[in-house]
Amino acid sequence: MLKLKNLTKVYHSGDEEHVAVDGINLEVKQGEFVILIGPSGCGKTTTLKMINYLEKPTSGEILLNNTPTQHLNVVKLRREIGYVIQDIGLFPHLTIAANIEIVPKLKKMAKNKRRARTRELLEMVGMDPNIYEGRYPAELSGGQQQRIGVLRALAAEPDLILMDEPFGALDPITRDQLQEEIKDLQQRLNKTVVFVTHDMDEALKLADKIVLMRDGIIVQDASPSEMLKNPANDYVREFIGEDRLSPQPDITPVSDVMVSEPLTVPRETSLRDVMSRMKKRKSDFAVIVDDSRNFHGIVTANEIQLLKRQGENSLESVRGQEPITASTTIRDAAHRLANGTPVLGIVNKKQRPIGLVSRVALLRGLVEMWDEASAE
Ligand SMILES: Nc1ncnc2c1ncn2[C@@H]1O[C@H](COP(=O)(O)OP(=O)(O)OP(=O)(O)O)[C@@H](O)[C@H]1O
Ligand SMILES: [Mg+2]
The missing domain is CATH 3.10.580.10 (CBS-domain)
Structure with a gap:
């Protein structure tokens, strides 16, 4: 479904060059839940942004269903990919419903169908549509705004969804609930998800494949159980944490x-x-x-x-x-x-x-x- 080939991003600021992503190779299959994880500044967001062309790769290639994305129309590409950005990014002057319906509207989905879908989505994350659909983002808590960010990415029913730390600012209970929901949804609808997090527990719980990065490179990519069983090196071991390296019946497959x-x-x-x-x-x-x-x-x-x-x-x-x-x-x-x-x-x-x-x-x-x- 998605292939990154030797993907590289070099940022220039003044005379300084900074290699944010350094020739990474990655294959994501249809229906797979892939998690990019690594310390701050290792290139996770930059990688996501290149996938939907918010950042242009310096070199290398991205194939979406075997087509190099540089040959695709950028506007169309972004409408086909759901994107939850790191700082939520709701439009403050639009109501919650209007925020969720941005892409469906651009895709000319009928108004009543759009609204029904929005109400269904709000209910799915436990927010009463009668209360929330007419409110503005500033009238929501941080966690609620984050949920709307996720719903907005789901509203247009894209096959590929990119999520950049979508649950970062949530309390543990709400986060747990949304994790279950997103995983269930992804499996039921066979969506492909590329998801960024700092949180190893989140990665172990959700991922089919974990991609651990450092300084713009991929240190190891493997299934959660494979990574726990055979960490590639001490960096991986340290990142996973010794306490998680003991047997995990919760995630080890039968x-x-x-x-x-x-x-x-x-x-x-x-x-x-x-x-x-x-x-x-x-x-x-x-x-x-x-x-x-x-x-x-x-x-x-x-x-x-x-x-x-x-x-x-x-x-x-x-x-x-x-x-x-x-x-x-x-x-x-x-x-x-x-x-x-x-x-x-x-x-x-x-x-x-x-x-x-x-x-x-x-x-x-x-x-x-x-x-x-x-x-x-
Ligand atoms: N527009 C930019 N111009 C110059 N450098 C940038 C730019 N955007 C990001 N960088 C640098 O590229 C590197 C990777 O940034 P990126 O945002 O991809 O990190 P990240 O892994 O998402 O980190 P975090 O976990 O903190 O969100 C960082 O060193 C960052 O400072
Ligand atoms: Mg980031």
Whole structure:
């Protein structure tokens, strides 16, 4: 969706030259939530500004859906990209509704449709439209203004949204709430987000990919769990903070502890066959698939004994189960395992089984992670 190639920005002030962004390369996929993080002055805002051409790159290239952005019409480009700027930047002489509707209006969206959308957005962030749509920015708190800044970027339903520390000035509870909302929205609508923050906790919570910068370069880009597991160097380690480097069930995906390539059997398999195959594989579980080889459920050795006693011959009567995916967190998997199911099936996007995780496997995985972390 978005590619930065050798992107460089040199600012000149008087005779001084300052390299704000120094030849960075980055690929952002459709639907990805990418977070730029790093100390003040490392080039985060400059990078965002170059993406929608608020700053012209000194050299290098930006590809948006494979088209170099320097060939695109700047005005159109900016309307297609949602941008939440670092200092909010609401227009003081326009009402809240008018601020949110700037781009939809430019795009000639019908007035009643626009207004309905604005009201829906305000409700989404817990601001009563009847109270707020007619107010002016100065009549809002800093946190409320920040929410409006976010809504304004969402209003035109852009595929790509750039956000520069959008939640910086919020209290922790409101920030938490807005983080959940933005993540939910991004996943539901499959939006691509490039988001700047100073806050590592925010990055770990929201990002599919974290890009850690220093002095205009990218020091490491990796998924949160990858970065925690393998920090590229001491700078990364220090930035993450030692306390976060211990195992994090909240963000570690279940794929880290899953049993892959599980024994898989079609529903019509006889109980005798299943038993003998489980013995051969030394497995206490078998994944049951339907006629299209999609995940149906899981059967345990105990359940097979029970079925036999009930006079069943095949797996047809085993109830289906809701599977999880490889990116489900260990924490969410643990919740499901604690609430009755002894083992969970893991599927890919096509609903094909790729693994399973049992209570024992999950505990073993956790113990291993803790041991590894304390050995370092
Ligand atoms: N218009 C400008 N002219 C000259 N130098 C600039 C200009 N804008 C930014 N810089 C410099 O470029 C560097 C990168 O700035 P940038 O705003 O991208 O940092 P940042 O990572 O967003 O920092 P912060 O976290 O404080 O927002 C800084 O050293 C800054 O002083
Ligand atoms: Mg900045």
